[in-house]
Amino acid sequence: MFWSRKSVKSDNAKATAASGSAQPTDGGATGPRLISTNKGLVAHNLGKSFKKRPVLKDVSVSVQRGEAVGLLGPNGAGKTTSFYIITGLIAADRGTISLDGRDITMMPMYQRARMGIGYLPQEASIFRGMTVEQNIMAVLEVVEDDRLKREQSLEDLLAEFAIEHLRRTPALALSGGERRRCEIARALAAHPNFVLLDEPL
Template identity: 45%
Template sequence: MSDPSYLKCEHLDKRYGRRRVLKDVSLEASSLEVVGLLGPNGAGKTTAFKSILGIVIPNSGSIFLDDENITHLPIHERSRRGIAYLPQETSIFRGLTVVENLTMVMRLTGQEDNCYERASEILDEFGILSLKDQVASLISGGEKRRLEFARTMTLSPSFILL
């Protein structure tokens, strides 16, 4: 097993006009940790996540992945470096089968070799292999969430933001 990665945010600030959404937010997490970001609605949790992902650019502060400053990298570069996002809303490809939800992502990211076999292994790990040929829109809510996690794992991320 390789050394753990770390993700660090230092002094993030974000304003939308005159409204300050993030004020001096700093956090650090290792790839071997589970870290929770808690707070009431409107506290800035989603903005902090979107800043880490590259969807929102902070007005000030820095974001590091290991020793690399990724503050100004676009979202796809952050994804390539191992940061994945699983939104609260369902994000499956409804018209595809369960296994196609994984193999499509694998093909788009250059993982074409043995992608069907690898997808089947991942589905098995999440207890939904028996659903692989089912159209994704027809599976239960809990099964959809497991499918989303399985699809995220095809990217072998170091960090998953939920």
């Protein structure tokens, strides 16, 4: 799922998404079509192979600020690989990625993160040796210098995800749903413009 503070088409995954919903598609006779815009997060004709085995073919994505877009497809369709490429975790064999009209295809992951692209992986990413409060504050201390603003942001996030009562609970003691809410809150603590959520629920 792509989330932003403001459509997906894949010939390989046979999935398309727009404003929160997705329906199967074969891409049409002329291949995937992309919304004509230079704003937002745009990936165009991404392709990737592993050991000569095609995993992605002509995947195009356009996400504007304020949209929540879902990407649907069966296991092995390439959804996670698409996220890896867009966030810069792995490189595409072909295709381009741009953010607000700026080409970021060759940028490393940390630079994309600084530009406002966040990512929440499918696997557990919480710091298990810390409490819920410490997990979120670990990110806030990196992005916010003002102590009072950090504390207010922490309170806001705890309240937004209904985990105030868990603030001093060790991460190891959380249920699956509680852990996921903590991870999403921590991802938003970095104030990203776009967040890619892999299996968010």
